[in-house]
Every structure is written in C-alpha cells, then in structure tokens.
Amino acid sequence: MIRVMLADDQTLVRAGFRSILEGEDDVEVIAEAGDGEQAVRRAAELRPDVVLMDVRMPVLDGLEATRRITEDPRLDAVRVVILTTFDLDDYVYGAIKAGASGFLVKDTEPPELIHGVRVVARGDALLAPTVTRRLIAEFASRINAPPPAARLNALTDREREVLALVAAGLSNEEIAGRLVLSPATAKTHVSRILAKVGARDRAQLVVLAYETGMIRPGWLG
Numbered sequence: 001m002i003r004v005m006l007a008d009d010q011t012l013v014r015a016g017f018r019s020i021l022e023g024e025d026d027v028e029v030i031a032e033a034g035d036g037e038q039a040v041r042r043a044a045e046l047r048p049d050v051v052l053m054d055v056r057m058p059v060l061d062g063l064e065a066t067r068r069i070t071e072d073p074r075l076d077a078v079r080v081v082i083l084t085t086f087d088l089d090d091y092v093y094g095a096i097k098a099g100a101s102g103f104l105v106k107d108t109e110p111p112e113l114i115h116g117v118r119v120v121a122r123g124d125a126l127l128a129p130t131v132t133r134r135l136i137a138e139f140a141s142r143i144n145a146p147p148p149a150a151r152l153n154a155l156t157d158r159e160r161e162v163l164a165l166v167a168a169g170l171s172n173e174e175i176a177g178r179l180v181l182s183p184a185t186a187k188t189h190v191s192r193i194l195a196k197v198g199a200r201d202r203a204q205l206v207v208l209a210y211e212t213g214m215i216r217p218g219w220l221g
Helices: 011-021 036-046 062-070 091-097 110-121 130-140 157-167 172-179 183-197 202-211
Strands: 002-007 027-033 050-054 079-084 102-105
Touching: 002 011, 002 036, 002 110, 011 027, 011 110, 027 036, 027 110, 036 050, 036 062, 050 062, 050 110, 062 079, 062 091, 079 110, 091 102, 091 202, 102 110, 157 172, 157 183, 157 202, 172 183, 183 202
Parallel strands: 002 027, 002 050, 050 079, 079 102
Antiparallel strands: none
C-alpha cells in the first residue's frame, strides 16, 4: 500500500486529490496538511511514502518544507512531489535542488496523478514527460560555471553513460535499449551510481549531471 500525504493550503484541492487517490486499491491518503510547517511535522510523525507538496503555502513554503523533509535522515524513505502550475515554472529547478523527486502540474489528469504517485513511490523520479525535461534543461542552462566534478570520479565509463541518459529523462528500459543492456543491468547501474555519488534519487542525478557540466540542455536531441 502506498501511503500518501497531501500538503496544500486549499481544502478543495486536497479533497479533489484525496477523492482521486483513494479510488485506487494500492493507495491510501494517511494525512493532510494546510501549510508547510504542518507538512514537515506530520511527515516526521507518519513517514508517508509520498508527499504531494504545494509550492505556495502559508507559514512555510513548499520548497523549504521539502528541503527540511529530504534533509532529515529519519525521513530518507519519504519522497516529495511538488505541485505547481504553469505560471510557477521557475520553482521547478529549485524544487529538485531542494530534494523533490519530481513535480506534477496541479490540473493534471487523474490517471497522470495516480501514475506519478506510483512512479515516485517505487523510487523513480517523476522526470519522464517531455515538458519536465524541457524545464529542467531550461533552468540548468542558467548555471554559468559548473563546479568541479569530483563526485563523478568514482564512476566507470559505463556508469557515466548511464548517468547522462538518466539526466536526459530516460527510464531504465529506455537506457537498456539504447546501450543494449538488460533492464535489470540498467537498474543495477543506476543503483550503483546513486550510492557512489551519494544522491537520494534519480532527480538528484539530473541536477548533478547538469551542474557538473556532464551534459548540457538539448544534448540528447
């Protein structure tokens, strides 16, 4: 069962998401929060699998709440998905930097919402949609001088290839097809990369690849 917490200051938004998610046999909404501070507190108490976190909330905004959750070692298994609207796209890169595992647009269709929760719950980043890749690339391109890539020194050549493809938004299956590997082998490579660079999930691998200059926007075409 996937345990979900909803964090949004609008009661109707929370009610709508709850209605959609609780119609699924494998999803349970265990808590709601009306502001960022409450979201952090309830996450620490209940340790949900996934938190759907609004960006704009009173007391504490969604980005800071996300950062506090993801930096708490006791909440290492909690995954945060930022809820945004198209006029708040500037928050997307900051959200992933803060430790979010991806984002969803607030008016997303119910099947996409359910799929997103399942994807993040199993440990993947919600970065596959084309619009997400475009946004990540756009904000990553604002980085002027990549910092030293010392964190990448421990990676093998094959792992660097895999990391670049992860950063381009490819799934394990797509990486396997491109590199002529089995999906299980691709997954193993990703797991080893996460361990070697000390990243929480695939979303942080995207940030790392862009910030170290490993790839640039439009690299994959």
